[in-house]
Amino acid sequence: MGDPSTVAFNLTLLPTAALAFLMFLSGFVFFTVVLLAAGAIRLIALFLTTAAGRLFERQHGA
Structure with missing residues (x-):
């Protein structure tokens, strides 16, 4: 024993x-x-913002 x-x-x-x-x-x-979660959420938000902008342009002819 020590x-x-x-x-x-x-x-x-x-x-x-x-x-x-x-x-x-x-x-x-x-x-x-x-x-990683913050980056994924940022990417999803960017995608949704772009999709909503294109949808708005298509509906209103802007």
Whole structure:
């Protein structure tokens, strides 16, 4: 068995570092998903705006 202070250090540091890594990874994934969703929504809005403009021009002969 190792030194008790080393064992205590490993039992506190390693789970803390693992939790910090998981929190960083989940934040990164969340941020990426939010950016992808924002881009997709922007693309859909652009498509709908263009379609509505063309429909308006066709109906009113502008």
